[in-house]
Amino acid sequence: MQNEFLPLFYTFHFYLFGLIALVGAIVFVTRKSPVAAALWLVVVMFALAALYVMLDAQFVGMMQILVYAGAIMVVFLFVVMLLNLGHPSDLNDMRGKLGRLLAGLVGLALVAELMALTRSEVTMKLVVPPVENAATGTAGIIGPIAGPLFKEYLLAFELTSVLLLVAIIGAVVLAKKRSN
Amino acid sequence: MLAESLTLSAALFTIGVVGVLTRRNAIIVFMCVELMLNAVNLSFVALSRLYGATGQVFVIFVMTVAAAEAAVGLAIIIAIFRHKKSVNLQDINLLRG
Numbered sequence: 001m002q003n004e005f006l007p008l009f010y011t012f013h014f015y016l017f018g019l020i021a022l023v024g025a026i027v028f029v030t031r032k033s034p035v036a037a038a039l040w041l042v043v044v045m046f047a048l049a050a051l052y053v054m055l056d057a058q059f060v061g062m063m064q065i066l067v068y069a070g071a072i073m074v075v076f077l078f079v080v081m082l083l084n085l086g087h088p089s090d091l092n093d094m095r096g097k098l099g100r101l102l103a104g105l106v107g108l109a110l111v112a113e114l115m116a117l118t119r120s121e122v123t124m125k126l127v128v129p130p131v132e133n134a135a136t137g138t139a140g141i142i143g144p145i146a147g148p149l150f151k152e153y154l155l156a157f158e159l160t161s162v163l164l165l166v167a168i169i170g171a172v173v174l175a176k177k178r179s180n
Numbered sequence: 181m182l183a184e185s186l187t188l189s190a191a192l193f194t195i196g197v198v199g200v201l202t203r204r205n206a207i208i209v210f211m212c213v214e215l216m217l218n219a220v221n222l223s224f225v226a227l228s229r230l231y232g233a234t235g236q237v238f239v240i241f242v243m244t245v246a247a248a249e250a251a252v253g254l255a256i257i258i259a260i261f262r263h264k265k266s267v268n269l270q271d272i273n274l275l276r277g
Binding site: 014015018021022025028029034037038041045048051052057060063064067068075076082099102104106107110147148149153163166167171173 | 195208214215233234236240243248254
């Protein structure tokens with residue numbers, strides 16, 4: 001088991017950032033104001049970025065901060081402020097009894113699945129092998145990601161760029177003011 | 181740390197689902213979807229330690245699609261707001277007979 005060789009420092013911070021992400025997510029779904037919710041979601045994303053770095057995925061961690069916390073959440077906040085939705089009182093945000101009951105049931109089912117999974121033998125077999133550190137290789141940190149991205153998944157990569165173009169044009173067309 | 185990561189990922193996904201089901205503000209529902217995507221990303225990254233860096237390639241794809249989805253979705257929300265003067269999901273019932 002790899003865990004016995006991990007220093008206490010690593011373990012402590014892993015649990016710390018995990019706790020920040022969990023608490024931030026819970027606070028995020030319970031906020032009434034969209035602005036407060038968005039900022040709490042940014043906290044969750046930063047904690048997740050820290051976890052990515054600790055899981056030897058430094059590049060993904062940076063992308064998380066740049067794309068999610070830097071771009072997507074800014075777009076969300078921009079729309080909230082553009083539509084002037086910062087006032088939580090006139091939104092009547094929470095759903096009725098039925099919605100809450102349904103959500104509670106779904107939540108309970110998912111947590112039960114989670115409990116069953118953590119007690120099953122599958123998770124016992126998921127032992128992290130001793131990692132040969134990606135940073136020490138000649139390919140660096142990004143090389144192991146860029147290799148498959150531009151070889152096996154090249155078609156998907158190109159299709160993604162088309163998707164982004166379509167999304168840009170679609171967003172402009174949808175959000176444009178009708179002139180007549 | 182793998183089991184802990186997967187547990188955290190499942191918990192975040194659950195919180196996202198509960199948010200989608202309980203909130204009425206369309207923008208907050210969108211943000212909950214983003215949280216669910218993030219939870220899946222955490223699973224990908226955690227399992228990429230076990231099965232190689234391909235998981236991180238998929239994380240990049242998920243992020244790109246999430247960015248496209250956020251742009252189009254928020255544009256739709258702006259269009260609906262122009263039409264209805266509201267982002268409350270209860271008010272958007274144009275297709276109800």
